[in-house]
Amino acid sequence: MDAAIRATVNRMDFSRRLRVYALESRAQFLSVWRVPAFSVPTLVFPLMFYVFFGIIMGTRGLSLVMPTYLLATYGVFGIIGPALFGFGLGLSTERSDGTLLLKQTTPMPPAAYLVAKLSMALLFSSLIILGLFCMGGYLAGVELYRWQWFTLAGVLLLSTLPFCAMGLAIGTWVKAQAAMALVNAVYLPMAFLSGLWFPVMAFPTVLQKLANIFPAYHAAQLCLKVIDMDQGQSAVLHLGVLIFYTMAFLALAAVGMRRPLA
Amino acid sequence: MRFETGQLDRGVILILVGLAVFVLVLATLPTPRTTPDEVTPRGDFAIVDVLLFDGEQFQEHRDVWVEQGRIKAVGRKLALPDDLPRVAGQGRTLLPGLIDAHVHSFGDVLSDSVRFGATTVLDQFTALDLTPNRVADRSSIGFSGAADLFSAGMLATAPGGHGTQYGMQVDTLTAPEQARDWVRARKEEGSDWIKIVIEDGSAYDFQLAALDRATIAAVIEAAHAEDLLAVAHVSRLSAALMAVELGIDGLVHVWADQLISDADAARIADAGVFVTPTLAVIASVAGQTPSRDLAGSLDADLLSAMQSSTLEGQFGATSEHDLDIALQNVGRLHRAGVTILAGTDVPNPGTASGLSLHVELDLLVQAGLTPAEALAAATSLAATAYGLDDRGRVADQQLADLVLIAGDIRGDVSFSSRIARLWKDGEPVTRRLQRKPDQAFPMAPSVTLISSFDTGLESSFGAGWFPSTDDVRGGQSAAELEVVDGALRISGDIKPGFPFPWAGAIWFPGDQPMAPLDFSGRTTLRFRARGDQRNYTVMVFGASMPAGAPPSASFQVSDQWSQLEFPLDGFNVGGVISGLSFVAQAPHGTFQLEIDDVIID
C-alpha cells in the first residue's frame, strides 16, 4: 500500500477509534445517569451527609475543622460510589445479561469498554467533587488555598482508580444480585471504619490501627494531607498501599475476566 | 463510509466546556482572605494559618483571634466573622510577647524592649518612683508605647555593697532583725518580689561589703511571709548553692566561676529554683560583643540612641568570667531539669534593651536548649515562675501581646531581622523610630569652632554655656562654670536626691535654650578635656526632648589634656542639635572637668 494512503487510513482509523471511545463513554454515562436509583443516591448522599454532619453539626462553635476535614473524607466517600456501583455493579450486570457478550461479537475495542466505565466514574466523581466543594466553600465557609482546592480535587479523582479496580474485580467475579449485596456490605462499613464519616482520631486505638487495612483510609489520608489534617503518616505509604490494592484488584479482575460470560 | 464529524465535534466541545467549568468552579472557591500586608490591624483581628509557638510548643496551621486586646480564641480553621481583618500567617511564626526576666528599667528600656518584642520586662532593681504608672499600665488594656513592667524595686544589699554604686538612694541592711521591716517597706513601695544581692566582688577581683548568711536567710523568710518571691543575684557557685539552701525561689544570674556538678544541679532542680542566666550580659563581661554584632545586621532606624549607646559600652575585662563555663552550667542545669528563664540584664554595657533578649535566646540554644525550650524560657516559663497568669502564652483570654516573624523559626531562633509585625495589647507596635527630617530648622552658621574659651564663656553662636544639674528633676547635685587659662573648668558635686544624678555644663546652639539648629553635613564632635579621673558623659539633644536619657556617650579623662572625637551619627539626632552637654554622673562625690576647643565639623 502506498504510504500516503496508509497514513490516511491510519488517521481515519484513529479518528474512528476516538469516536468509539467517546460514544461508548457517553453511552455508559447516560445509561447510568438515567437510572435514578443509581444516580440520585450516588450524587446526593455524599452531599446530604456533608450538609448534615459537616455543615449543620460541624459548624457549631468557633471552628471550621469538621467541615474542612469532612470535605476531604466525604469526597472520598463520594468517589467510591460511582466506582463500586457504576463500575462494579454495572459490569456484573452487563456480564450477566449478555450485554458484554453482544459487545464481544462486535469489533468494539475491549479497552473502549473499560475506558468508558472509567470515564463514567470520573465524570460522576467530578460532579460530586464540584457539589461538595461548593457546599463546603459557600455554605460552610471552608477556605483553602487555591492550590489546595485543585490538588484535593486531583487526588480525589486519582483515588477513584483503586476503587474502580475493586469494582472491576467484584464485577468480574460476582453475579449481579450478589454483587449488589457485596458492594453494600463493603461500601458503608469500609467508609465508616476508614474515618470517612467521623475523624479517625476519634476512634479507639484498635480501630485506628484497623483502619490501615482499608484503601479508603489511605485515600482519605492522602486527601487530608493536602489540607494538613492527616494522621501524619507518609504520603509514600498511602500511595504504596493504594497502588498495591489497585494492582491486586486488577490481577483478580484479570483472572475473573477469563471466566465465561453468561 | 461516512464520518459524523459534527457529532464528534459537539462531543469535544462538550468535554472542553465541562473541563472549563470544572476548573473555573475550583478556581473561584473561597481562599483564605487576608488583609493586605501594608495594613496592620488593631483591636479586633485574626492571624490565620500561622505556625504558632503557644508558649510551650509549636503548632501548625493555627488561627489566633484577637478581640479587645485579648486573645478570644486559638485553633485550627476558626469560624471567623467575614468582616474581621485577617493577617496572613502562612510562612510565618507567631510567638507570645516575650518576657525579659532581667532588666533594669530606666531611660528607654521599656520602649526599646517592646519594639523588639519584649512586651513584658521583669526589673531586678530600679527606683520605683520613676515609673509611677507601671501598675495601671500593665493591668489595663491599651498600649502606652512601653513594655509592661514588673519589678523587684529596691534590692537587699549591705551598706556599700553591690547596688549602691549607681548613685541611687539604697535602703541597706546590716542585721537579720531588720529583714521583716525591710521587706514590708518594699511591699509598701510596690515591689512585686524581693531581690537579694549575694555578692562579695570576689568573682570580679575586688572586695565588696555583703550581707551575711543570717540576714539573707531572714530576708528570704520575710519575703515568703509576705507572699513574695525571693530571688538572688549571685556570681559564684558557692553563693548560688547557699541561696538554694536558704530557700531562694530563683537565681537571676548564672555563675561563671566554676562548673556545677550534676549532683548540685539536681539539688537545684529538686528545690524547684529557677535560674535566669543572663548570658547576654555575661558575654559582654567576658569581652564578647554578640549584641553589638546582631545590631550591626539590623536597620539603623530600629535602634534608639540609648540602645546604640549601651551597645558601645564595655566592662573592664575580667579573666575569671568565662562565657563557656556559664554556657556549660546552663546546659547542666537544664539537663538536670532546672527551669531556665531568659533575661538580659539590660541596659548594662554591651547590651541593648529588647535586642539582647534575642541574643539571650541564641545563647540558650547554644547552651543546649531546643529552640522551643529557649522560647518557653522567654514566655510561658517566665510567666509561671513570676505568677503572671495573663501573659506568656497564646491562649484564650491571654493578653494579645504577639510577635509575628517571617519564616519558620523552629530550627533557628535568630529572628531579629525577621519580625514582621508586633502587637502589645492588640495594638500595633511601631518598631522603627520616627525621625523628623522634614521639619525644617534654621541652618547652623558654617563656623565649626563652637568655643575656644580663649576670651571667656562666649561661643561662636547660640545662647551660650550654662550649668546643668539634676536640680531640675529634684536632685541636689551642683555645678559651677568658669574660664581658666583659656579653657572651661566645670566644678561640681554629685549628690543623692535623684536616682540618676548629674551635674555639668550645657551649650545651646540656638538663640533660646533648647532651640534646635540644623547641623546636617557635619559629622564629628571634637573637644579637648582633662580633669579628675572618672567617667564623664557627653550628651547631644536633638529636635525634641527624649522620654528617657538623651543620646549620650561616655568618656574618661586624666590630668593630661586629651583630644576626643565622637561621630555625630552615634547620637542619632539626625543632624539636628538643640543642646550639647558635658556632665558627670554617678557615683556621688565632687569632680572637676576641663573642656577646650569644642568643634562640630
Place this chain on the structure above:
Amino acid sequence: MAQTIARLEQVRHQYGDVVALDGVSVEIRQGEVLAVLGPNGAGKTTAVSLLLGTLTVQSGVAEVFGQTPGSQAVRARRGAMLQISGVAETLTVREHISLFRSYYARSLGEQRLLSMAGLEELADRRFGKLSGGQQQRVMFALALAGDPELVFLDEPTTGLDLEARRRLWHEIRQLRAMGRSAVLTTHHLEEADALADRVVVIHRGRVIAEGTPAQIKSRSAGRRISCITEIPLERLSMIPGVARAAHNGQHTEILSSAPEEVLRTLLEMDRSLRDLHVSGAGLEDAFIALTQTENEEAA
C-alpha cells in the same frame, strides 16, 4: 456450489462432563440462510458461540472467512443477534444504533437500519420501554449495523407473539434478498421452513440430518394422522409405528412412519373414531421423526 464462508469441522465441546457438541461439522455457504434446528439443549447455541468466537474451540476446527472466528477482522464482517442479550434499557434506540455503528469502519446508515428493522417510529424511545418484539427488532438492527456479510441469529423469535414473529421473518427475508448470508438457530421448524435455504438438524450434540427443507422432509417417510378419538394418549403411543401422539384441540394427532398399520389398529380399537385425516408430514414432523429415531437408537 456457492463458496463456503464459515465452517465447523469435527467440533467437540464439553462443559465439564457434559458433552455439548460431539463431532459436529457444519458449513455455511455464501448467500444462503442456514437454519440450525434442534430442541433446547441440543447444542445449537454452543455451535453458534464457537462460530462467534465467544467460546474457544476445544477440539476440531471453527473458521469464519477462513480466519479465527473471534478475530477483529472477522468481527468487522459479521453481525450477531444473541439468544440472551440485553442492552442498556435507558438508552434510546437511536443511541444504541449510533453506538454500534461506531464500532464498524463500514456501517449501514442510521435511517437505513431504522427502516430495515421497522423502527422509524421508535427511534427516540428508550430500549426498556419497548415490547419484546420491538426489542428483538432493535437487536436485529444492531446485528446489521456493520453491514455484515454474515449474520448470526440465535433464536431470534423466542418469546415473540405470532405478529411480531412474522414481522421479524419479513426482515430476515429482506436480508437474504440483499445477498447476505445468515445462520439462524431455532427450535421452530416453521421458522426454518419459512426462512432457510438449508437446514442442519442437531440433536444431543450431533448433526442428525442436513439438507434443504424439502430434503429433510423427504428423509422422513412419515404421515400425520389426525382424528377425533377417545383412545388415551398413553395407549396410542404404545401402538407400534406411532412416533408421537398429541392433542391438538379436539383432534388427536399421530405421527407415524407406518401409517397403514397404525390406522388398522386404531380403527379396531375405537369404533367411534371419526373425522379422520391423513397428510404428509411437514418439516416439523420430519424433525420429530428424526429425533424420535435418535431417541430410540439411544434407548
